[in-house]
Amino acid sequence: MPGAYYISMPDIRKRLVVALGGNAISAADKQGTIDEQFAQVSETAEVLCDAIERGYQLIVTHGNGPQVGNILRRVELARSELYPIPLEVCVADTQAGMGYMIAQCLSNAMNRRNLTCDVTAVVTTVMVDADDPAFQDANKAIGPGLTSAQAESHRVRDGWQVRDEGGGRFRRVVPSPLPRKIIEMPAIERLVDVGQIVVCCGGGGIPVAVDSLGRVRGVAAVIDKDRTTGLLARHLHAPALVILTAVEYACINFGKPNERRLEQISADEAETHLKAGQFGAGSMRPKIETAIDFVRCSPHQDAVAIIAHVNRFADALDGKCGTRIVRE
């Protein structure tokens, strides 16, 4: 039949959405140069290959905190000679630099194991609501530390919101609105449908909103990468979402004598802990919220969201470690 062809879709139940946290990309004890990032991502790629060998089709997202921070520092240091770059364009820049790195390391690792699959990094834009309450409460610190004078200068010249971090140190703060729509979702879906591994939603996505003239425009904000990953996983009807991070388990009473690791809990139990303020706002809370939403919205009764250490990915998939949030 000319002008048309069949696509045979890979099994939707094999889809596995994986979010790579900062430590999957730069080791905490290293400075994090590009060579070190490639070395770290190569290790992470081996771990991801373990999942591919188990038959999973991966869709990979990633954070970009240190990388976007370094771009912002470079922009700042070059400010007297070169034009500044808006935050959302810096986020965009990291998507390709890091997407390229992740795709390359993963392809090389697969190649060594005689696994064959195309890997594509997609530049991902994420729509937020222009009236998201987060815009009234900028609280996500980004970029380098600033002196009082630098902070004031940016406030006046660039309209930045800055926060006094104590000790004469200030930082820029930006809103962290909720992701509403992944604009490149049709492209991501199409590539996943034909069996590709897709790297996308880097840094939570490039944040955009509709302005008063109806145009889509970038906004100076940072979207939580775990929340965007959750939205992606729901759209893809994936049965499993794994958030890889620097801890082995989510815990309650974290850091206290009665600290307890969570192994398998229902969405309702997770919500109870959440409401009791058990999870840190900037780190574990969005992961748990994402996990709860994911298992509740999934079309799969046995949907599972896993929070695990990047080095224990395969074990976590086998149910040997990590925190598993299930529907009930």
Place this chain on the structure above:
Amino acid sequence: MPGAYYISMPDIRKRLVVALGGNAISAADKQGTIDEQFAQVSETAEVLCDAIERGYQLIVTHGNGPQVGNILRRVELARSELYPIPLEVCVADTQAGMGYMIAQCLSNAMNRRNLTCDVTAVVTTVMVDADDPAFQDANKAIGPGLTSAQAESHRVRDGWQVRDEGGGRFRRVVPSPLPRKIIEMPAIERLVDVGQIVVCCGGGGIPVAVDSLGRVRGVAAVIDKDRTTGLLARHLHAPALVILTAVEYACINFGKPNERRLEQISADEAETHLKAGQFGAGSMRPKIETAIDFVRCSPHQDAVAIIAHVNRFADALDGKCGTRIVRE
């Protein structure tokens, strides 16, 4: 039929591959800040919409000269505080920053005209031969001008090749190998097959080669964006390729009293002029070479490659201006 579906393919004869030169993105008379780049790309987007309204399906590539130059300058200025970024990662960075900008401006322009089409920017890696003769003859100048001392320091510390440009000014030079394979071609093809507008191959693609251990690795090189665009157009079996630039026509005897603009010429005529050394190595020659290869390799007898000024895109499509290279 579960697990499979039909795709109805848009008409392959409507495919139009368009390469945006630097002036489609930053006006020559402006400093080229991000706001100015968005303004310029918005104008270019209107021109692209004229083609969409004529029924063409666009696949868009773009140069990145000024943008990658600025990233390299920022890296340099921040060198005492922050790790350097290899050239190919800088190229990658520009693909997402610029791909985001082009996709957004194009979507907004289409929206104003009630045209509907998904636009996706794909991070594009391009394989070159590790033994391409270009690696023995680095001649593409990139990045900021250097003093003699800076040039020497980079030569010793970073292994750069530098060229004396006269007047005490030096510049880094890198090889410009031929593009051999667009690694993300399956993804690009799939998105084009379902009717999307794809933005890809930014800056000629992120250059990679296979190293002695069989791994794909980035190389410090720059691939000519017109040559990569030609490779893309051939793979997509597009019947038309348009290279948008800052001049209205390719000319012979350029700048001389007997200068003559070329309107429509065959590939053989173009080759004759090429062999006579009519076209500048760094600018018009790769465009003409790309055009010749394209029309000769195309499965379409009436394939055409057009070199035209960005502001005259629609007129060039209508055959009113620009240089048209045809098979015979």
